[in-house]
Amino acid sequence: MSTSETQFRRMSDLPSTHLLGGGTAMCAGCGGLQALQLIYDVLGEKTVLVNAAGCMTLLSTYPFTPFRGSWLYTAMASAPAGAQGVRDALDVLLAKGRMEAEDDLRVVVLAGDGSSAGMGLSATSAAIDRGLDFLYVCYDNEGYANTGQQPSATTPHGARTATDVGAAGARGWKKDLFALWVANRPTYVASASGAEPLDLARKVEKAARLRGPRLLLVHAPCPTGWGFEPSEMPEIGHLAVATGAWPLKEWERTTNRVVHTKVRRPRLPVEEYLRRQDRFRHLFEPARNETLLAEIQAGIDAYWDAAG
Amino acid sequence: MSRRLVTGNAAAAWGARLARVDYVPAFPITPQTEIIEALSSWIEAGSLDARLVLLESEHSMLTAAGAAAATGVRVFTATSSQGLLHAMEMLFTLPGWRVPFVLVNVSRGLASPLTLEPDHTDVLAARDSGFLQIHCATSQEVLDSVLLAYRWGEDPRVRLPVIVNLDGFHLSFTREPVMIPESEAVDGFLPAFDPGAVRFRASHPVSQAVAVLGGGPYSYFRYETHLAAEGALGAYDEAAAAFAHACARSWPAVDAYRCEDAEVAFFLIGSLATRARDAVDRLREAGMRVGLVRPRLLRPYPAAAIARALQGVAAVAVIDQNLSMGMGGVLHTELASALYGQDGAPRTLASFIGGLGGRSVALEEFREMARVALAAAREGRTPPRRLLYTAQELRELRKLQAIAHDERSSLAGESAS
Numbered sequence: 001m002s003t004s005e006t007q008f009r010r011m012s013d014l015p016s017t018h019l020l021g022g023g024t025a026m027c028a029g030c031g032g033l034q035a036l037q038l039i040y041d042v043l044g045e046k047t048v049l050v051n052a053a054g055c056m057t058l059l060s061t062y063p064f065t066p067f068r069g070s071w072l073y074t075a076m077a078s079a080p081a082g083a084q085g086v087r088d089a090l091d092v093l094l095a096k097g098r099m100e101a102e103d104d105l106r107v108v109v110l111a112g113d114g115s116s117a118g119m120g121l122s123a124t125s126a127a128i129d130r131g132l133d134f135l136y137v138c139y140d141n142e143g144y145a146n147t148g149q150q151p152s153a154t155t156p157h158g159a160r161t162a163t164d165v166g167a168a169g170a171r172g173w174k175k176d177l178f179a180l181w182v183a184n185r186p187t188y189v190a191s192a193s194g195a196e197p198l199d200l201a202r203k204v205e206k207a208a209r210l211r212g213p214r215l216l217l218v219h220a221p222c223p224t225g226w227g228f229e230p231s232e233m234p235e236i237g238h239l240a241v242a243t244g245a246w247p248l249k250e251w252e253r254t255t256n257r258v259v260h261t262k263v264r265r266p267r268l269p270v271e272e273y274l275r276r277q278d279r280f281r282h283l284f285e286p287a288r289n290e291t292l293l294a295e296i297q298a299g300i301d302a303y304w305d306a307a308g
Numbered sequence: 309m310s311r312r313l314v315t316g317n318a319a320a321a322w323g324a325r326l327a328r329v330d331y332v333p334a335f336p337i338t339p340q341t342e343i344i345e346a347l348s349s350w351i352e353a354g355s356l357d358a359r360l361v362l363l364e365s366e367h368s369m370l371t372a373a374g375a376a377a378a379t380g381v382r383v384f385t386a387t388s389s390q391g392l393l394h395a396m397e398m399l400f401t402l403p404g405w406r407v408p409f410v411l412v413n414v415s416r417g418l419a420s421p422l423t424l425e426p427d428h429t430d431v432l433a434a435r436d437s438g439f440l441q442i443h444c445a446t447s448q449e450v451l452d453s454v455l456l457a458y459r460w461g462e463d464p465r466v467r468l469p470v471i472v473n474l475d476g477f478h479l480s481f482t483r484e485p486v487m488i489p490e491s492e493a494v495d496g497f498l499p500a501f502d503p504g505a506v507r508f509r510a511s512h513p514v515s516q517a518v519a520v521l522g523g524g525p526y527s528y529f530r531y532e533t534h535l536a537a538e539g540a541l542g543a544y545d546e547a548a549a550a551f552a553h554a555c556a557r558s559w560p561a562v563d564a565y566r567c568e569d570a571e572v573a574f575f576l577i578g579s580l581a582t583r584a585r586d587a588v589d590r591l592r593e594a595g596m597r598v599g600l601v602r603p604r605l606l607r608p609y610p611a612a613a614i615a616r617a618l619q620g621v622a623a624v625a626v627i628d629q630n631l632s633m634g635m636g637g638v639l640h641t642e643l644a645s646a647l648y649g650q651d652g653a654p655r656t657l658a659s660f661i662g663g664l665g666g667r668s669v670a671l672e673e674f675r676e677m678a679r680v681a682l683a684a685a686r687e688g689r690t691p692p693r694r695l696l697y698t699a700q701e702l703r704e705l706r707k708l709q710a711i712a713h714d715e716r717s718s719l720a721g722e723s724a725s
Contacts, residue, residue: 045510046510060515065515065518067513070508071515071516073519074375078371081368082372084372085372085375088333088361091359093379103512122364122368123365126365130361
């Protein structure tokens with residue numbers, strides 16, 4: 001992205017006060033909430049958030065909400081269908097002259113990885129098929145964090161979860177939601193992190209400017225699920241990017257190219273990221289699991305080798 | 309008003325068209341599909357100004373329906389059987405949003421075994437969802453009930469979604485003469501949908517369907533929905549009276565036929581009631597004092613109107629086209645619960661399960677049910693529940709099994725030689 005297209009050229013361009021209210025039920029140090037703060041600032045309050053069951057569902061708890069705009073909780077599997085209903089209804093009202101254009105809303109799905117890469121994937125894919133004009137924000141905390149960090153489709157290889165307590169950790173490999181979206185040919189797909197706010201703000205800004213199906217996949221370091229102190233959250237986010245474990249990238253249908261927006265060279269060894277989290281402690285204690293550590297590093301290296 | 313020969317499905321589509329629905333989230337399933345195809349063709353031809361969107365599942369379809377209604381447009385959707393069950397999470401979710409819209413369910417038996425033919429176990433699974441339920445016996449009733457359902461569900465005192473139910477095949481695909489009301493008459497009866505404060509607008513932010521913490525707020529909202537559903541009985545009578553005035557057809561909450569001097573009454577819902585009605589006439593000719601009570605509403609349950617209709621009746625033959633495994637028929641259970649301890653209630657409620665998966669009920673069976681119920685009432689007892697099945701049906705099933713068995717044996721013999 002060229003800087004001429006963005007109002008976010010330097011850190012001082014980022015909003016200094018937040019639109020999102022405080023005092024919610026989110027855990028201290030929630031990386032997803034950190035990202036959402038900035039996302040909501042850039043999107044603004046003329047937004048209706050259509051939520052799927054997950055951690056963020058507790059943001060709006062009767063009779064309080066941190067949002068100045070609108071909110072609709074749906075279910076775990078069908079938030080994109082809720083977005084479809086709202087968008088279609090707004091379009092019908094506009095077309096029939098029953099609503100002022102100023103009353104129109106940006107329709108945004110807010111869902112965790114459990115819904116986004118699992119139960120809600122069918123509804124998501126179908127919304128993309130239909131070319132629905134919506135932004136999908138997925139906060140990826142790499143597990144069913146709200147229920148105590150059971151493995152989701154995006155849990156990284158080798159991570160301990162509430163139901164993978166053996167020496168091998170979770171046996172699967174993290175599902176590539178970014179690639180799945182790209183394969184479905186939407187308008188825009190981006191991955192981002194609250195730890196890289198300028199990069200995140202530019203991507204939200206671009207996504208907000210475009211029409212059609214758009215994904216913003218944000219890294220959501222989770223103190224309670226991953227096992228680190230809340231105050232370490234920004235550092236964990238930085239390490240995920242610096243080790244290459246969480247690539248920052250975007251794809252647009254018009255160019256059909258994946259562009260990495262921030263590349264750290266040389267990459268830090270992934271161990272730097274892993275050793276800071278309890279969910280990977282079994283890779284280091286009581287003895288180093290060299291095989292598994294090498295497997296994880298090889299996975300990251302292979303990704304970046306292929307990325308060129 | 310024009311008279312046409314239309315199927316039950318087409319009648320449902322006509323109801324949606326005359327209600328000037330804005331939005332139709334859809335998903336195909338037999339035997340419902342004809343409804344959405346009719347609406348789609350009218351939208352294409354310009355005779356209906358609505359948007360139809362095909363979703364990828366009934367769960368998503370109902371989510372989109374609720375979300376659109378919550379944004380302030382008039383929504384129509386339809387499904388059947390397995391589709392209704394696939395959407396069940398949203399069926400239980402949406403009444404709490406207090407979003408009125410109409411869902412037509414074309415009843416079809418549930419797997420297993422898989423079937424396409426009708427019974428009511430599907431729609432009765434939605435019994436406790438908070439959706440109001442209207443059950444139809446004829447195509448005319450389907451059309452009129454869709455219109456009634458909008459006015460009723462959108463009533464500010466009600467504000468609940470409504471299921472209008474018709475039987476697959478027997479009604480969905482059967483052409484009957486139907487009076488299609490004039491648009492002007494319908495428009496007078498059914499004004500444009502006023503969503504009130506429940507709508508998403510930039511100038512009017514709302515949080516819908518939020519979580520609560522604790523049993524206090526949870527109970528508060530559940531009770532509110534229940535009280536709205538319960539109070540909807542009065543609102544229904546008003547809507548039905550207004551409809552009778554506008555379109556000159558009367559659809560009371562409970563349809564009672566020849567009950568005034570009846571000793572025994574059939575009690576059932578849906579299109580099988582048209583056969584029961586015929587049976588009542590034939591049995592009366594044979595000297596039996598028989599009547600028929602058909603509740604059109606099941607939610608809210610019109611207990612008082614049912615009790616009134618059954619006043620003085622000694623025995624009721626409840627015919628359930630559904631089966632709650634290990635208990636029996638849902639209509640029977642609910643009727644017993646509504647009548648227990650009431651003065652003048654019938655002595656005997658006899659339970660019959662029939663008409664599952666499209667199985668017909670013959671005149672002789674109606675005669676036998678009336679006889680069994682009445683004999684039990686005269687002896688002051690309640691007969692055991694009966695599952696309708698004839699010796700002939702069993703013989704035919706055994707024959708099929710024998711043929712399949714022989715085929716398998718002969719194939720095994722060939723491969724061995």
